[in-house]
Amino acid sequence: MSAADTSTATVTPAPGEAYEATDRTVPTRSRHRASYDKALVHSILDEAYVCHLGFVRDGAPVVLPTLFGRVGERLYVHGSTGSRPLRAAGDGVTAPGLPVCLTVTHVDGLVLARSAFHHSLNYRSVVVHGTAHQVTDPEELRVALDALVDHVVPGRSADSRPGNAKELAATAVIRLDLDEVSAKVRTGGPNDDPEDLGLPYWSGVVPVRGGYGAPVPADDLDPSVALPGYLAAL
Numbered sequence: 001m002s003a004a005d006t007s008t009a010t011v012t013p014a015p016g017e018a019y020e021a022t023d024r025t026v027p028t029r030s031r032h033r034a035s036y037d038k039a040l041v042h043s044i045l046d047e048a049y050v051c052h053l054g055f056v057r058d059g060a061p062v063v064l065p066t067l068f069g070r071v072g073e074r075l076y077v078h079g080s081t082g083s084r085p086l087r088a089a090g091d092g093v094t095a096p097g098l099p100v101c102l103t104v105t106h107v108d109g110l111v112l113a114r115s116a117f118h119h120s121l122n123y124r125s126v127v128v129h130g131t132a133h134q135v136t137d138p139e140e141l142r143v144a145l146d147a148l149v150d151h152v153v154p155g156r157s158a159d160s161r162p163g164n165a166k167e168l169a170a171t172a173v174i175r176l177d178l179d180e181v182s183a184k185v186r187t188g189g190p191n192d193d194p195e196d197l198g199l200p201y202w203s204g205v206v207p208v209r210g211g212y213g214a215p216v217p218a219d220d221l222d223p224s225v226a227l228p229g230y231l232a233a234l
Contacts, residue, residue, distance in 0.1 A: 024129045025182035035183045044126045044183055045070050048104040049152060053077055055100045055132075057088075068102070069147035073178045075102065075128065076135070076144040078171055089134045089174045097131035102176060110206040113190035114199045122186050122205065129180040135173040144173045155230035 018036040019025070027034050035041075045068075054063045069076045089098040109122035135141050146157040163171065190203050212234045215227060 019178070019181045021182070022129075022180050025127065025180050027182070027184060030184070030186075033184050033186055035185060036181070037183065040185075041126050041178070041181055041183050042070070044106065044124045045075070045104055046151075047106060050104075051075075051077070052103045053100055054102070055088075055098055067148060067152065069144065069149075069151035071143060071147045075176045075178065076147055076173050077102075077132070077176070078145070078148055078173045080170060080172065083172060089132045097133045098174070100130065100132045100176060102128040102130075107208050108187075109208055111186075111190050112203060112206065114192045114196040114201045114203045118191055118193070120186065120190070122188070124183065124185045126181065126183050128176060128178060130176050130178075132174040132176045135175055140175075141168070141173055144175065145171070148173075153230060153234075155228070159228055159230070 017038045019038060019041065021034075021036055025034075025036070049067065050065050051068045052063050052065050054061060056062070066077055066079065103125065105123060105125040107121055107123050111120040111122055113119050135144055142162075145163060149157040149160065189205055192203060215231050215234075217225075217227075
């Protein structure tokens with residue numbers, strides 16, 4: 001994907017379209033739960049607010065929780081221009097980039113088995129391996145920053161003041177292409193051993209669900225400013 005590519009996050013992959021499995025994206029355990037389906041990967045990413053970005057700094061592993069946004073087959077992560085990982089990423093031309101691993105996880109249920117050993121979680125996760133590069137093209141930077149805002153609340157970037165020169169100068173964005181990607185999903189109930197089925201312990205799944213409360217206006221908000229439709233829809 002070129003720097004000028006501005007394909008939107010709403011593009012849906014064709015049915016059955018998948019990422020190619022690699023040594024780094026094939027799990028060593030529970031391989032039957034792995035998926036490379038692009039539509040599934042996109043849905044898991046788009047539903048998440050926070051990703052965890054892992055990299056090596058001064059010979060030691062570092063994992064940072066941060067916001068992100070997706071535009072087509074590319075993820076964007078932002079931070080301060082003084083951030084060491086963002087500076088280390090480079091632009092891919094004058095610097096080689098920063099090897100990273102980015103992960104996203106949703107917990108959908110607590111799986112309670114009759115034995116402690118078989119307790120588990122129902123979950124959906126995505127792992128992305130690749131090399132991150134700093135965004136330097138002004139148009140791509142604009143698209144990336146809009147995507148970061150709209151990832152949190154769709155439609156919000158068009159309903160807020162864009163960053164000014166000072167704010168943009170203090171903000172850096174890195175991009176990570178979705179090349180080496182896998183999803184992993186667990187669903188269903190507990191996997192109790194046959195000899196444990198008669199034990200007098202409750203067994204089943206406790207669903208975990210998220211939700212939104214009613215929007216609370218800022219104390220200094222002009223009462224004439226109505227609640228935007230995209231927030232009411234939440």
